[in-house]
Amino acid sequence: MVFLIVYDRYCSQFRKGKDFFFKFALASLAHCVFALVTEITVNMEWIPKIVNDVCHLMLFFFALLFSIFYFEYALSLVYLRGRIPKNVKAIYYSVAAVVFVATILSPLEYIQGSYTRYSHGVGPFLTFGLAFLFLIVADIVIILNKKWVRESTTKVLVPLSIVSMCLMALQILVPEFFFTAPAMTLIAAAIFFAIENPVGKFKEKAFIDQKAKIWNRNCYEYDVENRVSDRMKKGDSLIYVMGDVNGLKTVNDNLGHADGDLLIKRIASNLQQNLKSAYRVYRVGGDEFVALYFDTPLETVREEVDGAVGCCREIEMGSNIPVGISVGYAEGMTGESIRNVAKRAEKMMYEAKCNYYRESGFDRRKV
Template identity: 25%
Template structure:
C-alpha cells in the first residue's frame, strides 16, 4: 500500500480533497495524527485493562474501561461521519490520565512514553499552546522522575526530555514558517504581493454568506489601469511591471482595515468593501481615481484608472455580482475612461 493510499484510508469521510492529501499541509498532518491516536488508544489501553482486572485493581480498571468506551464511541463517530466526540486537547488529556495512573500504579518505566507526548503536542495543538504544554510537560515529568528514580537518572531524563521538546519546537517554527510561505504562494500575486483571484473568490464567498445571513451591505470595485497595453508596447514590460507595483503600493495605503484588495487579471484589480453600500462605494471609487490621477506611478506616462462599482443583492450569486460589476467597468471604459460607473 502506497503512503497516499494509507493517508486516504486514515482520512476516510474527512473534508480534505485528494489534492490536499497529496500535498500534506500541516492541518492534514494533524488530522492524520489525531485519527491514528484515536485508533491506537483503545488498542494500547486493552492490555492494561486486562492487567488491572487480573490484579483486582477495581478503581483503576473502572477508569480504563470508561476511557476505552469513550474512545471507541469517538472512533466510530469519527470514521462514520467525521464527527468529533473528543477534541485534540481532550484526547490528549485522556492519554495523560491513563499515562500518569499507569506510571504510579502499574509500571514506573511507562514514564518514557513522555517523549511521544512531546511530539503529540506539536502535531495536535496550535503553535503557542504546544510551546506552553511542552514547558508544563517537562516540569510535571521531572517531578515524577525525581520521585521515582535516583537523582542522577532523574536529572538525565529531565534534561533529555527538555532537549527533545526544544528541538521539536525549533522544527515546529521552521515548518510553521514554511506553511505560511506556501499559503502566500497560493493566495498572493508574486509580482505585486496583492491577493490573487483564488483568494478573491474565497473572500467574496464569505462576504456573500454574511450578506445573506445578516443582511449586511457589501460592495466591490473593479479597477482597470487605462491603456495598460500601450504602456507595455511603448515602454516595455519592465515599465508595465513598475506601474503595477506602484499602483498596488499606492492603493494599499488608502484601503481601510476591513477592505480586501485583489489582482485577478493582468491590469485588473478588485477591492472588496465590507459593510459598504453602493453610494459610499462610489465615493470611495471616485477617490481612487483622483488618487491615481495625482500620483506619479510612472516617470514616462500619466496613469489613470476606470472603475466599476456593484453592491451585493439578496438572492444573487457571487458570479452574477462580479458580472454586474464587470459590466459597469466596461461602461466606464466605453465612456472615455478615468471615471466610475455603477452597476
C-alpha cells in the first residue's frame, strides 16, 4: 500500500482532476497501522487502558472513514459531473458522526480469546456494522447504474468489494482476528488498478477526442478489434450507426474554423444525449461519427437516431446556414463482418445526405 501511495503521488503530476485513490489508500493504511498497533498493545497488560481505548477508537474511525469514502465514490459515479449535493453529504456524514460518538461514549471491554485478546462492546459492532452497510449500499448503487459506470469498475471493483464485505462480516462474527485490514487493502488496490491507475488515465486520454469530448478513432479501432468481434462471435446482435455532419464546410468558410469546431462539439453533444442505448459514440473523422449498439431493438435505435437528427437540425450557426447530420444504420446479420455492416450503414447515410441537399436546395459541393 505504501508503494502504491508513493507511485500515485509521483504520477499525480501527469494527471488532472480528483485523485480518489489517495484518500482511500491513506484511510486503508492508517487502519492497517492501528490494527497492528492494537494487536500488540492489547496483549501487554502494562499498557494503560486509556492507550488501548484510543488506539482501538482510531482503528474503528479509519474503518468507518474508508467505508464513507467508498460510498461517496459510488455516489459520485451517478451524480452529474460527480458533484454530490451538500444535503446528501450532510445526511451520511451526520449518521457516521452519531455512530462514532456513540462508539466513543460506550465502554470497551477486552476479552481473552483463543490466541489473543480483543475489544468487545457496543461501539465496535455499531462502527463496523455501519461501515458494512456503507459498502453494501455503495455496491448496489454501482451495480444498478452500471450503464453509466466504467466497465473496469463493475468487473474489478465490485467482485473485490464483495469479497471484502465477507471479510468484514467475519470480523463482526469473529472479532479476535482483524479481517478488516486485508479487506480495505483489497478494495484500495482494486480502486487503484481498475480506476485510478495512471496508465489507465493515459490510455483513456488517448481514446478521447479532445475537440468533440467523445470517443475518438483510436478507441473505435480498438473496440472493433477487441470488443465488437468478440461480442458478435458470442451471438450478440449489432446495429451500426454512421453519421456525417451537414453544413460544416459552409460554417468554416463563412464563420471561421472556430465556429466549425463549435458545430462539431454541439453535434457530438446531441448524439451523446440522444443515442442513450448505444455502447459508445465515436468521432471517427473530421465530420464523421459512428455509434455501436448491441442487443438493442431496431425500433429503439430508429427512435434515438430520429431524435438525434431532429436536435442537430435545430442547431443555429448563422443566418441561412443549414446544419445537421445525415445518418444511416444497418443491423448485422449472422456471420456478417462488421465491415459489411458498416458499408450498408454508409450507403443509407449517403442516401439521407442526398435527400437532405435535394430538399434544402443547397449545392452539396459547397456545404
